[in-house]
Amino acid sequence: MTDRYDALIIGAGHNGLVCAAYLAKGGQKVLVLERSEQVGGAAITREFAPGFKVSACAHILHMLQPKIVRELKLKTHGLNLNGPPIETISLAADGNKLTIRRHNIEGAEVSDTDKVAYTRFIKRMERHARALAPQLLKTPLRLANAGFGNVIKLAGMGWDIRFGLGKKRMRDFLRIIGMNIHDLLDEVFESEALKGALALDAVLGTAMEPRMPGTVVTYLYRLAGGLKSIPILPMGGMGSVTVALADAATSFGAEIRTAALVESVLLEGGCAVGVVFAGGEEVRAPTIISNADPKTTFLKLVGARNLEAGLAHRISNLRTSGRAAKLHMALNSLPDFTGLEQDALGNRLVIAPSRKYLEHAFNHSKYGEFSAAPAMEITIPSLADPSLAPAGKHVLSAIVQYAPYDLKGGWDAQKDTFVERVVDVISAYAPDFRDKITTVECLTPVDIEREFGMTGGHWHHGELAIDQMFMMRPTYGTAQYRTPIDGLYLCGAGAHPGGFVMGAAGHNAAQAIIAGDK
Amino acid sequence: MRAQYDKEHFRKHSLPTPFYPRMAELSQDSSWHCWKGYLSADYFENVELEYFAIRNACSVMDLSPMSKYRIRGQDAEAFFDRMVTRDMSKLKPGRVGYSVWCNDQGKVVDDGTIFRFGEHDYRLCAYERQYEWLMISSAGFDVDITDETEGVAALSVQGPTSFAVLSKMGLSGIETLKPFGIVHFPYHGGKLMVSRTGFTGDLGYELWVGGSKALTLWDELFEAGKHYGIRAIGTHALDIARIEAGFIQAGDDFTPANHTIRKDHDRSPFELGLGWLVHLDKPNFTGRRALIREKEKGSRYRLVKLDIDGNKPAHASYIFHGRKKVAGVVTSAVWSPTCKQNIAFASLEVAIDDPLNDLWAEIYYQRELQWNRVWQRCRVHDEPFWSPPRRRATPPGLF
Numbered sequence: 001m002t003d004r005y006d007a008l009i010i011g012a013g014h015n016g017l018v019c020a021a022y023l024a025k026g027g028q029k030v031l032v033l034e035r036s037e038q039v040g041g042a043a044i045t046r047e048f049a050p051g052f053k054v055s056a057c058a059h060i061l062h063m064l065q066p067k068i069v070r071e072l073k074l075k076t077h078g079l080n081l082n083g084p085p086i087e088t089i090s091l092a093a094d095g096n097k098l099t100i101r102r103h104n105i106e107g108a109e110v111s112d113t114d115k116v117a118y119t120r121f122i123k124r125m126e127r128h129a130r131a132l133a134p135q136l137l138k139t140p141l142r143l144a145n146a147g148f149g150n151v152i153k154l155a156g157m158g159w160d161i162r163f164g165l166g167k168k169r170m171r172d173f174l175r176i177i178g179m180n181i182h183d184l185l186d187e188v189f190e191s192e193a194l195k196g197a198l199a200l201d202a203v204l205g206t207a208m209e210p211r212m213p214g215t216v217v218t219y220l221y222r223l224a225g226g227l228k229s230i231p232i233l234p235m236g237g238m239g240s241v242t243v244a245l246a247d248a249a250t251s252f253g254a255e256i257r258t259a260a261l262v263e264s265v266l267l268e269g270g271c272a273v274g275v276v277f278a279g280g281e282e283v284r285a286p287t288i289i290s291n292a293d294p295k296t297t298f299l300k301l302v303g304a305r306n307l308e309a310g311l312a313h314r315i316s317n318l319r320t321s322g323r324a325a326k327l328h329m330a331l332n333s334l335p336d337f338t339g340l341e342q343d344a345l346g347n348r349l350v351i352a353p354s355r356k357y358l359e360h361a362f363n364h365s366k367y368g369e370f371s372a373a374p375a376m377e378i379t380i381p382s383l384a385d386p387s388l389a390p391a392g393k394h395v396l397s398a399i400v401q402y403a404p405y406d407l408k409g410g411w412d413a414q415k416d417t418f419v420e421r422v423v424d425v426i427s428a429y430a431p432d433f434r435d436k437i438t439t440v441e442c443l444t445p446v447d448i449e450r451e452f453g454m455t456g457g458h459w460h461h462g463e464l465a466i467d468q469m470f471m472m473r474p475t476y477g478t479a480q481y482r483t484p485i486d487g488l489y490l491c492g493a494g495a496h497p498g499g500f501v502m503g504a505a506g507h508n509a510a511q512a513i514i515a516g517d518k
Numbered sequence: 519m520r521a522q523y524d525k526e527h528f529r530k531h532s533l534p535t536p537f538y539p540r541m542a543e544l545s546q547d548s549s550w551h552c553w554k555g556y557l558s559a560d561y562f563e564n565v566e567l568e569y570f571a572i573r574n575a576c577s578v579m580d581l582s583p584m585s586k587y588r589i590r591g592q593d594a595e596a597f598f599d600r601m602v603t604r605d606m607s608k609l610k611p612g613r614v615g616y617s618v619w620c621n622d623q624g625k626v627v628d629d630g631t632i633f634r635f636g637e638h639d640y641r642l643c644a645y646e647r648q649y650e651w652l653m654i655s656s657a658g659f660d661v662d663i664t665d666e667t668e669g670v671a672a673l674s675v676q677g678p679t680s681f682a683v684l685s686k687m688g689l690s691g692i693e694t695l696k697p698f699g700i701v702h703f704p705y706h707g708g709k710l711m712v713s714r715t716g717f718t719g720d721l722g723y724e725l726w727v728g729g730s731k732a733l734t735l736w737d738e739l740f741e742a743g744k745h746y747g748i749r750a751i752g753t754h755a756l757d758i759a760r761i762e763a764g765f766i767q768a769g770d771d772f773t774p775a776n777h778t779i780r781k782d783h784d785r786s787p788f789e790l791g792l793g794w795l796v797h798l799d800k801p802n803f804t805g806r807r808a809l810i811r812e813k814e815k816g817s818r819y820r821l822v823k824l825d826i827d828g829n830k831p832a833h834a835s836y837i838f839h840g841r842k843k844v845a846g847v848v849t850s851a852v853w854s855p856t857c858k859q860n861i862a863f864a865s866l867e868v869a870i871d872d873p874l875n876d877l878w879a880e881i882y883y884q885r886e887l888q889w890n891r892v893w894q895r896c897r898v899h900d901e902p903f904w905s906p907p908r909r910r911a912t913p914p915g916l917f
Contacts, residue, residue: 303658310654
């Protein structure tokens with residue numbers, strides 16, 4: 001049988017779709033295989049109560065790479081990036097909220113010194129982030145057996161840091177890069193409320209707390225991804241992004257098949273030559289690209305026994321245990337947050353009153369418990385896009401930390417207690433909150449794993465920490481999208497540069513495949 | 519499997535093996551070294567006498583410190599087939615196979631023998647400890663791995679009269695045991711396993727028994743061997759024999775890949791002259807991709823057997839092309855008393871334009887603390903220096 005397709009992509013998540021679009025645009029015949037009925041992977045909008053719709057995982061769009069939007073003409077495929085820009089409001093129980101904008105802050109409790117310091121700090125961090133940013137849309141370099149191309153890349157990375165930053169700033173970069181965000185913030189600010197809110201950005205979606213080394217890297221990484229975009233709540237939810245991507249991919253000629261559960265990668269003579277569906281049907285193609293996380297790809301679809309022992313071992317040792325839960329609530333009307341006007345509710349509301357609060361929240365998760373007082377990132381997307389809820393009603397979407405994947409005693413018995421805990425915490429900031437709730441959906445890491453097939457329920461497909469970044473993502477030997485199995489590539493968040501709705505991994509994988517990277 | 523040692527065992531650097539009481543009586547100078555945590559004799563009385571017991575009579579060496587692992591389970595064959603370089607589907611129950619195993623980079627982790635007891639039951643014997651690597655390699659396979667190092671005592675009985683000694687001991691049927699075969703005997707309420715294997719390149723057997731039967735085995739063996747020149751030997755004598763037989767030794771002729779830190783200080787099977795063990799037509803085994811690449815691009819090193827002029831062993835000598843350009847280093851060297859040759863293994867850097875017909879060893883040796891140096895010509899030897907027909911004869915002769 002001759003191959004009808006040049007490439008098969010396992011998973012129609014946003015990275016799979018970006019990869020499909022680029023390959024199809026490059027003239028390849030691409031078939032995308034999605035296990036659920038709907039494209040988008042975890043970047044979908046779905047109904048959780050009659051008439052109430054919400055982004056299933058990530059809810060704020062702040063990192064989608066403008067290069068991808070432009071090159072794939074996503075706006076002509078229906079992507080609406082005109083949602084109102086949002087700012088961060090750190091909630092305080094006494095109503096003394098703190099507003100954090102890109103380059104300035106506002107808050108009754110914050111000193112003038114801190115206000116000046118913030119502007120200086122964020123510009124300093126953005127400059128550092130700019131030294132990292134060029135790496136996001138590049139294939140990571142190889143250190144072992146580095147050929148000439150890799151030496152050039154290494155030199156380029158060094159150049160960005162040395163000459164992009166200049167001598168003084170490079171020194172600063174190298175000094176802080178291994179630090180923790182807790183200590184760095186102490187060097188700069190007085191206000192604990194401000195430090196708490198900024199520290200949350202360094203640990204959101206991770207299994208880290210602010211005193212852990214490496215949290216400056218995660219903070220800079222987040223900045224680097226969002227340098228060129230304005231954070232918005234996408235109209236129609238996160239699903240609108242993947243619907244536009246799917247539309248773009250198909251317009252370039254890619255085919256998408258939903259309800260197609262791939263059970264394994266077909267191997268012949270140690271090379272990937274196709275996929276096998278749950279029903280036993282096979283489809284063949286010379287290039288197989290996996291948008292699934294690395295553990296699923298290598299240990300389930302390929303199988304540890306078909307890998308070499310060292311790689312199988314490194315993959316099974318990846319830290320993929322998620323500690324963030326997603327909470328969706330249907331509200332019969334808007335809650336009244338103390339000290340917050342109604343029109344401010346459309347912003348990004350965070351509950352991270354201090355770094356100690358984050359540390360305490362984290363401590364529980366170390367011992368397999370969920371936080372007694374969790375930290376949160378809350379949005380009410382129905383304010384900007386009323387179509388997400390029935391008229392006059394609203395949806396609330398919150399990322400809640402920390403909710404460990406491997407909860408002692410299991411989630412089934414404790415999920416209700418956890419939801420109660422979250423409602424209690426929010427009620428401290430919005431006293432009438434409890435009365436507004438009509439339906440609650442809670443996605444723990446276990447639910448996220450089950451629903452979206454992400455091992456450990458980690459929505460970055462594996463902890464995004466310095467030891468699992470760049471040429472170590474997911475691990476050395478397979479960090480350049482090409483895996484050691486001939487014909488098999490990675491294009492998901494488990495590859496560089498990782499999660500968020502960036503599309504960069506899909507973009508980079510497609511470039512590597514087109515370039516025939518070895 | 520934790521054994522019988524008392525809680526205070528950690529106060530001793532090396533543990534005694536089950537044969538220690540008998541060996542201690544024989545050891546004239548108490549000359550021991552530590553073999554992976556166990557006491558192992560350098561020699562008992564005289565290295566030359568012990569060596570000649572291997573070649574002319576019957577030698578007995580304590581193999582108990584050898585790392586021994588039992589691998590059982592539905593996937594045992596598939597597990598080995600993925601771990602080692604050889605095609606393991608060819609190893610039938612009741613047979614033993616020699617192989618090497620590599621890391622992902624195609625560098626040798628260790629070599630050893632694999633005993634297939636049954637369809638799903640194997641034992642791996644290796645010089646180095648391998649538990650961690652076995653566990654790493656077992657992910658995705660339905661196998662159960664047990665460390666049997668402490669529980670199983672073993673003796674290597676090697677030399678021309680070894681068959682006669684075992685027959686005298688009453689191990690009937692052993693005459694039909696072919697090289698690399700396994701046979702089991704009931705033994706004082708336990709079991710005795712005999713394999714026709716060894717590290718001497720001569721007629722010989724290895725005897726495996728539960729630790730509690732070890733001393734009985736030793737006594738019966740020495741009683742049966744009384745008139746056959748039986749002698750306990752240490753590792754010094756064995757080292758001479760194994761070099762004659764062309765067997766490489768981890769730690770001497772290559773550094774196990776999991777112990778090397780520096781780049782290119784490890785060796786692939788091709789670089790150790792073990793290409794015949796590498797079955798690249800298997801769809802997957804650890805190191806396969808790297809070895810295919812190496813085969814295409816060429817190896818960096820080659821291990822050669824050298825026959826060197828003169829009689830000064832070329833320990834750690836540099837080998838030169840035409841006495842000018844360094845070609846490599848000697849990894850093992852000895853004067854072979856049986857072949858009457860000055861022999862060595864050397865690891866040479868592979869360079870296409872360097873022919874192997876003008877190799878020289880620069881040998882340093884001492885006389886009354888005075889260092890001397892000689893240049894000796896070396897000839898590459900393709901075959902083992904010592905491989906007598908009696909090694910393979912079945913039934914073996916009654917020498």
